[in-house]
Amino acid sequence: KAGVTQTPRYLIKTRGQQVTLSCSPISGHRSVSWYQQTPGQGLQFLFEYFSETQRNKGNFPGRFSGRQFSNSRSEMNVSTLELGDSALYLCASSRSPGTGGTEAFFGQGTRLTVV
Amino acid sequence: SQQGEEDPQALSIQEGENATMNCSYKTSINNLQWYRQNSGRGLVHLILIRSNEREKHSGRLRVTLDTSKKSSSLLITASRAADTASYFCATGLVTGGGNKLTFGTGTQLKVEL
Numbered sequence: 396k397a398g399v400t401q402t403p404r405y406l407i408k409t410r411g412q413q414v415t416l417s418c419s420p421i422s423g424h425r426s427v428s429w430y431q432q433t434p435g436q437g438l439q440f441l442f443e444y445f446s447e448t449q450r451n452k453g454n455f456p457g458r459f460s461g462r463q464f465s466n467s468r469s470e471m472n473v474s475t476l477e478l479g480d481s482a483l484y485l486c487a488s489s490r491s492p493g494t495g496g497t498e499a500f501f502g503q504g505t506r507l508t509v510v
Numbered sequence: 511s512q513q514g515e516e517d518p519q520a521l522s523i524q525e526g527e528n529a530t531m532n533c534s535y536k537t538s539i540n541n542l543q544w545y546r547q548n549s550g551r552g553l554v555h556l557i558l559i560r561s562n563e564r565e566k567h568s569g570r571l572r573v574t575l576d577t578s579k580k581s582s583s584l585l586i587t588a589s590r591a592a593d594t595a596s597y598f599c600a601t602g603l604v605t606g607g608g609n610k611l612t613f614g615t616g617t618q619l620k621v622e623l
Contacts, residue, residue, distance in 0.1 A: 399552075426608060432550075438598065438613035443606075450608030483550060492609035496541040496560070496602040499611055503552040 397422065399488050399502035407508045413474040416505045420467050420488030426450075427469040428499060429461060432483040441484075444469055445491065473507075481509045514599050514614030522620045529586040531617040533599035534579075541602040542575055543611065544584050546595045553598065556584075589621045 400419040408414050420427050428451075429441040440453040444463035461471040467488075473480055483506050487499035514535040523529055533542070541560045545553040559566045559575045559582070566573045572585040586593055596618050600611040 428608075428611065430613075437615055438600075440610060440612060443608040443610060445608050448607070450606040451610045485552060487553075487611075489609060492604045492607070496558070496604050496609040498543065498555050498558050499600075499609070500555055501545075501553040504550075506550075 399486055399500055401486050401502035401505050405506045408476050409510055410476055412476050415470055415472050416484055418469045418486030421500055424488040424490055425467050426489045427463055428487045429471050430485045476509045478509050516614040516617045520618045525591055525621055525623050527589055529589050529619055531584045531597050533582045533614050535601045539601040540604045542582050543600045545598045548595045591621050591623055594621045
């Protein structure tokens with residue numbers, strides 16, 4: 396069973412540009428979450444999608460957006476990139492949350508560098 | 511903001527010893543999960559414990575959860591050099607129709623030969 400696939404693995408962008416990251420969840424998983432990891436702030440929750448609907452959102456500016464497609468694949472977009480957006484972006488997939496929650500499985504991440 | 515604080519921030523032990531990491535959190539949860547991360551790569555899921563459980567085992571891993579103290583611990587027995595990694599706890603809350611995870615600050619474990 397294939398794991399969570401994130402593309403691209405590495406990306407270098409210039410300030411002011413925009414970027415789109417992609418995540419393909421584990422087959423059968425319908426929930427996709429995105430996280431930003433930086434040395435200073437640690438792992439920060441960006442947003443979560445389930446059945447093409449955003450279910451939860453973290454405390455990030457509107458420049459960060461996402462969406463989920465009918466096949467559960469997800470994309471996140473960052474517009475008007477800033478130097479501080481340089482980070483490892485991690486995607487996680489899980490089954491429906493149920494009543495007690497469920498395990499989340501992570502991809503290898505996309506390392507974004509903004510110059 | 512981080513939900514959980516982990517203690518210690520760094521831990522160095524000899525191969526064969528046990529390693530214990532602690533996690534404290536602040537609000538109600540539905541579950542708590544532990545993850546391992548090697549050198550800034552993706553996180554590997556280790557174990558999930560639900561809020562109505564007190565202890566769970568998986569191989570060399572033992573996790574406890576005390577909801578009254580809002581704390582959890584991860585014990586790795588008979589550690590190996592391959593266990594060297596960062597370990598994170600994450601509290602899970604079923605909300606908004608989803609399962610939102612909030613991560614702790616992590617413990618860097620180094621297992622020396």
